[in-house]
Amino acid sequence: MCKFPVNADIMGTEEARVWQTGDAMNEAMQRDTVEPLWAAIRSHLEAVKHQRYEALVNYPRPIAGCDEVYQQVSDDRDEIARELRRLEDACRIASIDAVDEFLESSTCIDDEAAEKLKAGYRP
Secondary structure, eight states: OOOOOHHHHHHHHHHHHHHHHHHHHHHHHHHHHHHHHHHHHHHHHHHHHHHHHHHHHHHOOTTTOOOOHHHHHHHHHHHHHHHHHHHHHTTTTTOOOHHHHHHHHOOOOOOHHHHHHHHHHHO
């Protein structure tokens, strides 16, 4: 959305007020559109988190030579926690472009899941 400064001296007070009200309405509509998308992404990441935490909880006690696998499972758990924090920051932006950017850059959402999530908001 293009943003132009609203100047009551140039436009007139009433026209400037209407312009600002329109911007606020557009922002509210976009926020209402993307909030369910962010919620769907959060739900997907929470499911991934649950799977990764379960893998760590159910991992057998360390066996000589298997520490690398345990470390990877532990790193996966840490990665999803970072991704959920990144999601919280991204959710503050109420735009479809921000949703697309998050899905494309996510290390915890595979291409198939990203396409399913995108299908929820693409015409």
